[in-house]
Amino acid sequence: MGELLNANIICAGYADRPKVLSNVSLSVGAGEIVGLIGANGAGKSTAIKAILGLSRDMEGDIEWNESAFAYIPERPSFYDELTLWEHIELISSLRGIREEECRKRAELLLEEFSLTSVKHDLPSTFSKGMQQKLMLVQAFLAKPDIYVIDEPFIGLDPISTKLFTDMLISEKERGAGILMCTHVLDTAEKICDRFYLMDKGSLLLQGTLKELQDETGSCSLLDCFYLAVRGSHQ
Known part of the structure; x- marks a missing residue:
């Protein structure tokens, strides 16, 4: 599976918070849906801004192996x-x-x-x-070749959510890569191939659901995330 995006973010942030992120590396391959998971303030949106070149305070390397991408922001803009x-x-x-x-x-x-x-x-x-x-x-x-999506389910009714997820799967089957940041873990668990779990600006765990389950001894994605965060705070 060819990689469409490789991001190695050494640090990224804002003028008043220069280091929101620290040592965050992730990739997205052709024909896969990758979930970026974290609580509010974990740094997910900052990571997306850094990947898209929207953060002026970023140190690291972002490599796009395909030039055609679509960005769906958390807040609609027209x-x-x-x-x-x-x-x-x-x-x-x-x-x-x-x-x-x-x-x-x-x-x-x-x-x-x-x-x-x-x-x-x-x-x-x-x-x-x-x-x-x-x-x-x-x-x-x-x-596009790759989608970068930030909290897409906000405001969507159940039918639209089902339609959207079906379309994502169809685009994955077409060969597109999808990086999706979301709090809707039950949906992410069903459609994502791999996950990156974030907390306080750093990566906690990464891998398939099976790999996360083996690492945490848990079943659901929510439980895996909860135990990973609890473990990092001890």
């Missing part, structure tokens, strides 16, 4: 003056997607996520859940 469909057209232009192909993909995705009726509306008028679904639509429209 251009205030553009409608939903104009956002689609912008993504199509930036990604070089042919007009007819873009239209087919977009209409299918909007139908799946129940956004067809608002495709000419401004996203600023949408609910948080609808905005989150539009972020997913834009990412899946692009069909």
Whole structure:
């Protein structure tokens, strides 16, 4: 399995907190879903910002073996003056997607996520859940080599969550790599191939669920994480 992303973060942080992260290394291979797991304040979002080059206070090396990636942030972000469909057209232009192909993909995705009726509306008028679904639509429209996803389930209803996870699995089968930061551990346990468990800016454990279970003597991903954190605090 070829690696699409290799990150070796020696340290990363912010002007007022220069070392939120310390010695965090991770990789994402083609055709796998990798879960980045940690409590609030563990440094997950800081790690993602460092990987994406959004952190000015980072020391280390980030190696992308494929240039096409999509980022789905925790908080939806849009251009205030553009409608939903104009956002689609912008993504199509930036990604070089042919007009007819873009239209087919977009209409299918909007139908799946129940956004067809608002495709000419401004996203600023949408609910948080609808905005989150539009972020997913834009990412899946692009069909990148790798997805970097930060807390994607916030605001999604159960049907949209099921649809989203099915699409992630489909993209994995296509050969895409997926790095997903999430608190929804029961879903992560079902769909992720490997995990990185973080606490206080450092990695605690990494591996498949079976490897984490063997390491902690536990069953569920939640229990593995809980015992790893408790053990690190003793």
